[in-house]
Amino acid sequence: MGLLRFLPLLLVLSAIASAAASQSVLRMVSEGPPCGDGDDLYCDSWRLSEETNNAGYWKTIPARCLQFVAEYMNGDRFASDSAVVAAESLAFAQTVQVVGDGKDVWIFDVDETLLSNLPYYAVNGYGSEDFNETTFDEWVNLAKAPALPASLRLYEELLGLGFQVVLLTGRVEAQRNVTAENLSFAGYHSWNRLILREDSDIGKKAVRYKSGRRAELEAQGYRIHGNSGDQWSDLLGSPMAMRSFKLPNPMYYIQ
Amino acid sequence: MGLLRFLPLLLVLSAIASAAASQSVLRMVSEGPPCGDGDDLYCDSWRLSEETNNAGYWKTIPARCLQFVAEYMNGDRFASDSAVVAAESLAFAQTVQVVGDGKDVWIFDVDETLLSNLPYYAVNGYGSEDFNETTFDEWVNLAKAPALPASLRLYEELLGLGFQVVLLTGRVEAQRNVTAENLSFAGYHSWNRLILREDSDIGKKAVRYKSGRRAELEAQGYRIHGNSGDQWSDLLGSPMAMRSFKLPNPMYYIQ
Numbered sequence: 001m002g003l004l005r006f007l008p009l010l011l012v013l014s015a016i017a018s019a020a021a022s023q024s025v026l027r028m029v030s031e032g033p034p035c036g037d038g039d040d041l042y043c044d045s046w047r048l049s050e051e052t053n054n055a056g057y058w059k060t061i062p063a064r065c066l067q068f069v070a071e072y073m074n075g076d077r078f079a080s081d082s083a084v085v086a087a088e089s090l091a092f093a094q095t096v097q098v099v100g101d102g103k104d105v106w107i108f109d110v111d112e113t114l115l116s117n118l119p120y121y122a123v124n125g126y127g128s129e130d131f132n133e134t135t136f137d138e139w140v141n142l143a144k145a146p147a148l149p150a151s152l153r154l155y156e157e158l159l160g161l162g163f164q165v166v167l168l169t170g171r172v173e174a175q176r177n178v179t180a181e182n183l184s185f186a187g188y189h190s191w192n193r194l195i196l197r198e199d200s201d202i203g204k205k206a207v208r209y210k211s212g213r214r215a216e217l218e219a220q221g222y223r224i225h226g227n228s229g230d231q232w233s234d235l236l237g238s239p240m241a242m243r244s245f246k247l248p249n250p251m252y253y254i255q
Numbered sequence: 256m257g258l259l260r261f262l263p264l265l266l267v268l269s270a271i272a273s274a275a276a277s278q279s280v281l282r283m284v285s286e287g288p289p290c291g292d293g294d295d296l297y298c299d300s301w302r303l304s305e306e307t308n309n310a311g312y313w314k315t316i317p318a319r320c321l322q323f324v325a326e327y328m329n330g331d332r333f334a335s336d337s338a339v340v341a342a343e344s345l346a347f348a349q350t351v352q353v354v355g356d357g358k359d360v361w362i363f364d365v366d367e368t369l370l371s372n373l374p375y376y377a378v379n380g381y382g383s384e385d386f387n388e389t390t391f392d393e394w395v396n397l398a399k400a401p402a403l404p405a406s407l408r409l410y411e412e413l414l415g416l417g418f419q420v421v422l423l424t425g426r427v428e429a430q431r432n433v434t435a436e437n438l439s440f441a442g443y444h445s446w447n448r449l450i451l452r453e454d455s456d457i458g459k460k461a462v463r464y465k466s467g468r469r470a471e472l473e474a475q476g477y478r479i480h481g482n483s484g485d486q487w488s489d490l491l492g493s494p495m496a497m498r499s500f501k502l503p504n505p506m507y508y509i510q
Binding site: 041042044045048050051052053054055056059074080081083084085088089092130243244245246248 | 295296300301303304306307308309310311330335336338339340343344346382391498499500501503
């Protein structure tokens with residue numbers, strides 16, 4: 001309680017404020033793919049299993065994989081994985097016949113899809129600690145999450161191709177202003193709409209909330225060609241988009 | 256034409272027949288995870304993208320990833336990835352209340368799920384060459400594909416838990432006998448049924464054929480708890496199993 005409660009937030013702020021602090025967050029992190037020990041082999045297999053949804057629900061990352069996840073997120077591999085999924089998304093988007101009636105939609109999730117909360121997770125154990133809604137909401141309210149670079153490029157390219165971009169997030173209506181502010185801060189613009197959880201959505205599992213919103217969009221005549229999200233609950237459920245793209249996120253799982 | 260047509264098959268036979276030949280197949284392969292160059296970084300991201308179905312349909316592996324795929328399939332990583340998905344499958348299976356009325360089902364695909372065709376692909380470019388139905392069918396007719404060890408262990412454990420095992424394969428009825436023979440050769444036994452493509456299924460996309468068969472099973476009162484396959488077309492489509500498990504296979508993609 002008291003000051004300790006704000007410690008994670010203070011650490012986030014200091015990480016943002018100073019390059020020196022950023023370096024210290026990365027001090028244990030080396031670059032490049034893993035090439036070795038038993039933990040790396042296991043953790044690489046665990047990461048594949050959570051990315052393919054084989055692992056099902058998990059609450060925190062395996063304790064032995066903390067350094068692996070830190071290295072993955074801060075090294076070349078996360079950037080490379082993100083760039084490849086963006087390239088595949090664009091390759092598909094370029095095959096879509098955009099009609100020009102304003103009904104051709106691409107859906108993006110927000111957290112870990114357009115915006116990176118890595119500055120927060122880097123000082124909160126990279127998913128090894130139980131989720132703390134209080135400190136995470138404080139981080140959200142700062143509206144300073146940076147863009148994921150590959151997603152920002154894809155976003156611009158989709159706008160250029162004539163898609164309507166719909167943002168569909170698990171964040172709640174009370175966070176609308178800070179979310180829009182953060183998206184603008186990170187370089188995003190010109191979205192068709194930003195859909196957040198209304199009071200009636202609170203407590204719904206994400207897959208039900210999000211597929212329900214997709215059904216509403218389709219009922220309004222929108223054609224959902226692509227859907228980009230870091231969670232399987234962004235993508236699964238009926239109706240699905242024509243093509244779904246799972247962005248990497250080995251730090252947390254949302255049901 | 257002529258002898259050349261049988262060259263891949265002769266190579267397979269010699270690879271099986273002699274340990275020396277097996278060693279030569281592996282001569283360019285080193286063990287362990289990749290740790291380095293640009294191709295490895297790209298190919299690792301490509302592999303994630305095809306395992307998550309982000310890549311969509313692909314006909315052959317990227318040319319620059321031939322050595323990567325060969326190393327992956329023959330090294331520790333494929334074995335580790337296979338063991339982790341089997342462990343996750345078993346962890347889920349142990350939570351299922353098996354009723355004991357013979358209606359609790361686990362579905363397995365056959366190729367690259369129960370049986371490994373690696374001896375064939377090792378001498379046919381690891382997915383870098385166009386699929387050759389003639390030589391592949393000749394390999395199938397040998398009925399000598401080995402078990403994937405993690406799958407064989409899981410299979411035994413599921414039988415022990417009381418599941419009915421249903422095998423659902425894209426192979427055709429004409430291959431029923433060699434398929435059953437090969438499964439027995441590899442150590443599998445006691446399956447409830449082996450479902451193969453009938454004449455009316457020829458030409459159907461795998462996802463339609465397989466989800467159609469799952470619908471028939473459900474209509475017959477079976478409860479499909481788990482579904483294990485190396486292709487997304489083994490797992491997607493309606494109805495899906497309660498939990499689906501994607502086994503690794505970076506060598507080919509079946510629509």
